[in-house]
Amino acid sequence: MLKITNFRRMKFVNSIYITLVIILLTGFLVSPEVSSQAVPGKDENIPFLVTFGKDGKISWGDDDFNQIFFFSIPKEYIQQFYIRVFDPDCGGEHDEIQGDFNTKTLFSVYGGKGADPEQHEEARGLLNGVNYKTGNLLASRVFGQEARYDNKYYSFGPFNQTEGEFNQKWNSYIFKVVCEGIAGDDGNLYRYFLSRDANSNLAIEGANAFTYEYTFRMWNDFRSIAHIYPYVDTGIVSVKQSNFDWDNDGKILVVSRYKRGIEVPISNEANWVNSTIPIEPAEINSSLDFQFHKRQGELVKNNNVVITLENQRGDAIKFYSSPIGGVPVYQPVVTREKIPARK
Ligand SMILES: [Ca+2]
Ligand SMILES: [Ca+2]
Ligand SMILES: [Ca+2]
Ligand SMILES: [Ca+2]
Numbered sequence: 001m002l003k004i005t006n007f008r009r010m011k012f013v014n015s016i017y018i019t020l021v022i023i024l025l026t027g028f029l030v031s032p033e034v035s036s037q038a039v040p041g042k043d044e045n046i047p048f049l050v051t052f053g054k055d056g057k058i059s060w061g062d063d064d065f066n067q068i069f070f071f072s073i074p075k076e077y078i079q080q081f082y083i084r085v086f087d088p089d090c091g092g093e094h095d096e097i098q099g100d101f102n103t104k105t106l107f108s109v110y111g112g113k114g115a116d117p118e119q120h121e122e123a124r125g126l127l128n129g130v131n132y133k134t135g136n137l138l139a140s141r142v143f144g145q146e147a148r149y150d151n152k153y154y155s156f157g158p159f160n161q162t163e164g165e166f167n168q169k170w171n172s173y174i175f176k177v178v179c180e181g182i183a184g185d186d187g188n189l190y191r192y193f194l195s196r197d198a199n200s201n202l203a204i205e206g207a208n209a210f211t212y213e214y215t216f217r218m219w220n221d222f223r224s225i226a227h228i229y230p231y232v233d234t235g236i237v238s239v240k241q242s243n244f245d246w247d248n249d250g251k252i253l254v255v256s257r258y259k260r261g262i263e264v265p266i267s268n269e270a271n272w273v274n275s276t277i278p279i280e281p282a283e284i285n286s287s288l289d290f291q292f293h294k295r296q297g298e299l300v301k302n303n304n305v306v307i308t309l310e311n312q313r314g315d316a317i318k319f320y321s322s323p324i325g326g327v328p329v330y331q332p333v334v335t336r337e338k339i340p341a342r343k
Contacts, residue, residue, distance in 0.1 A: 037193055037194045037195065037201070037203040037204065037207060037209070038191065038192070038193050038201070038321065039069060039191060039192035039193070039194075039209045039321045040191065040216060040321055041209075041229075041320075041321035041322040042322070043227060043229070043322055043323065043327055044226060044227050044228060044229070044321065044322075045219070045224060045225060045226050045227060046216045046217070046218070046219075046226045046227075046228075047189075047217055047218075047219050048087075048094065048189035048190060048191060048216065048217045049067055049069075049179070049189070049190055049191060049192070049215065049216055049217075050062060050067075050096070050187050050188065050189050050190075050215055050216060050217045050304045051065060051066060051067045051105060051179045051180070051181050051187070051188050051190075051215065052065050052096075052103070052181050052185065052186070052187045052188070053065065053090070053102070053103035053104065053105070053181035053182070053183055053184030053185050053186055053187075053188075054180075054181050054182060054183065054184075055183070055184060055185040056098065056103075056181065056184075056185040056186070056187065057185070057270075058245070058270050059245065059269055059270035060096070060098075060187060060245075060304060061187075061215070061217075061244075061245040061247075061303065061304025061305055061306070062181075062187065062215050062304060062306065063215075063244050063245070063272075063306050064213075065180065065181040066125065066178060066179060066180045066181070067178075067179045067211070067213070067215050068123075068124065068125040068132060068176060068177070068178050068179075068211060068212070068213070069176075069177045069179075069192060069209055069210070069211045070115075070116075070117060070174055070175065070176050070177075070209065070210050070211065071083060071174070071175045071177065071194050071207065071208070071209050072167065072170055072172035072173070072174050072175075072207060072208045072209075072210075073161045073164060073172055073173045073174075073175070073194075073204065073207050074171065074172050074204075074205070074206035074207060075161070075166075075171050075172060075173065076206070077161060077204050077205070077206065077207065078161065079196060080157065080158035080159060080160055080196075081157060081158065081159055081161075081194065081195065081196055081204055081207075082155040082156060082157035082158060082159070082194075082195045082196075082197065082198050083109055083155070083156045083157060083159070083175070083177055083192060083193075083194055083195075084153045084154070084155045084156070084192065084193040084194075084195050084198075084201065085107060085153065085154050085155075085156070085190055085191070085192055086152070086153050086190060086191040086192070086193065087149070087150065087151055087152070087189060087190050087191070088105065088107060088141075088143040088149050088154045088188075088190055089105075089143045089144065089145060089146040089147075089148075089149045089150050089188075090103040090104070090105055090143065090144065090145060090184070090186050090187075090188040091144070091145030091146065091147075091150060091186075092145070092147060092150035092151065093150055093151040094151065094189045094190075095186060095187060095188055095189050096186055096187030096189065096302060096304075097186050098185045098186050098187075099185070099186075101144075101145045101184075101186050102144075102145075102183065102184035102185070102186065103144070103181055103183065103184030103185065103186040103187070103188055104142050104143070104144050104181075104182050104183040104184055105142065105143050105144075105179060105180065105181055105182065105188045105190075106140060106141075106142050106178075106179070106180045106182045107140060107141055107143070107156070107177065107178070107179050108133065108137060108139070108140035108177070108178045108180075109137075109138045109139045109140065109156050109157075109159070109175060109176070109177050110133065110134070110135035110136060110137055110138060110175065110176040110177075110178065111135055111136050111138050111159070111163040111164045111165060111173075111175050111176075112135045112136035112163065112164075112165055113135065113136075113165055114134030114135035114136075114165065115134070115135035115136075115164060115165040115174050115175060115176045116164075116165040116166075116167050116174040116176075117174075117176070117212065117316075118167060118169070118174075119165065119167070120134050120135075122134055123135070123176055124212040124213075124316050125178075125212065125213060126212055126213060126308065126316055132178070133178060134176075135165065135176060136163070138156075138159060138163055138175075139156045139157070139159075141154070141156075142182065143188075153193070155195070155198045155199070156177075157198065158198070159175065161173040163175075172206075172207075172208075177192065187304065189217055192209065194207055194209060208320060208321075208322070209320070209321040209322075210231075210318045210319060210320045210321065211318070211319055211321075212308065212309075212316040212317070212318060212319070213306060213307070213308045213316075214228055214306065214307045214308075214319050215304065215305070215306045216304070216305065217302070217303070217304050218249070218292060218294060218300075218303040218304075218305065219294075220299060220301050220302065221294070221299075222250075222294040222295065222296055222297075222299050222300075223294075224294065225291055225292060225293050225294075226291070226292040227289055227290065227291055227292070227327075228290045228292075228307060228319050229287035229288065229289060229290070229319060229320055229322070229323035229324075229327070229328075230287060230288050230290065230309050230317045230318065230319050230320075231286075231287050231317065231318050231319075231320055231323075231324050232279055232283050232284055232285065232286060232287065232288060232317070233284070233285070233311075233317075234284055234285065235284075235311075236279050236284065236311045236312070236317070237278070237279055237311075237312050238276050238277060238278050238279055238311065238312045239276070239277045239279060239288070239309055239310070239311060239317060240274055240275070240276045240277075240309065240310050240311075240312075241254075241264055241274060241275060241276075241277060241290070241307065241308075241309050242272050242273070242274040242307070242308045242309070242310075243264075243266060243267050243272070243273055243274075243305060243306070243307050244267055244270075244271070244272045244273075244305065244306035244307075245267055245268075245269065245270050245271070245304065245305055245306065246266045246267040246268065246273075246303070246305050247267075247268060247269060247300050247303050247305075248266065248267075248268040248269075248295070248300075249266075249294050249295050249300040249303050250292070250293045250294045250295035250296070250300075251263055251266070251291075251293045252264050252266055252290060252291070252292055252293070253290070253291045253293065254277055254288055254289070254290055254291075255288070255289040255291055255328060256283050256286070256287075256288045256289060256328045257282065257283065257286060257328050257329065258280050258282055258283055259283075259288075261291070262277060264277065267305075285324075285325070286323075286324070286325045286328060287320065287323035287324055287325060287327075287328060288328065289323070289327065289328045290307070292305070307319075
């Protein structure tokens, strides 16, 4: 046992109070509800989504030149909202140039019947040659090289929740956002934010964002670890992961409450590699943590990668941009007696 003098105990108690006050004051800024509205999410440590123009090479890391994200708005939220896109243009800052900037990117927002990927499998965009642009087109815009939106936001909306497709299970309205590289060969890097406001990022409590095929950019920093958090729903006994164009860039590990870090086979240049990971009953209704550890030594620069997951029946598994139930943590075998003493 650690012996603490009264004075030291007072200091310790005071520091706990101060910490609590700081947590309460800043809670709004760091709550999961807030971070879950950014795509990629705060916990993912992923700088950008990426979509190349359709004349790009798949060896640059985008296998299909489109990306589909879904936003769920809880039924209780009755105000209008906006889907904001950061750096929607392809030019200037952030984007990946090939020759000159000539990529045009079409962003489209869909609602109504056909938008919800749980009720309409084709909306997920995983069936080759099948139209995934289902639902009512609510808004769209093409972006080229536009200084006006370089390193800035463009806001789609306002939308009303009832313009989405209602999902009974999640008691939410679902919206679909499609990004397509309709011309050119450069990579458009961008992010989303679901907001109550057109001009700033104000999160909607209980809202969420998810996808079934995630195409993203890694940080150009070999110390940086990216994460994605697929949700393991009831009935899942195994997960098949597929990764594309990982450029042999270090390791991909799967961590969960019950997995310490299973290494999965990785892709190299413009190829898909897959493997199957068994799921324990105790992992149901939580998220797995897929960790992307970059190779040490010579930096693999501008690494774009695609990840898809499916269950044992071949059904796609969602990735949430913020994990449901929080970030998975280790459950060490011995926990009770091993709380470290404060110094
Ligand atoms: Ca830009
Ligand atoms: Ca170009
Ligand atoms: Ca961009
Ligand atoms: Ca790559």
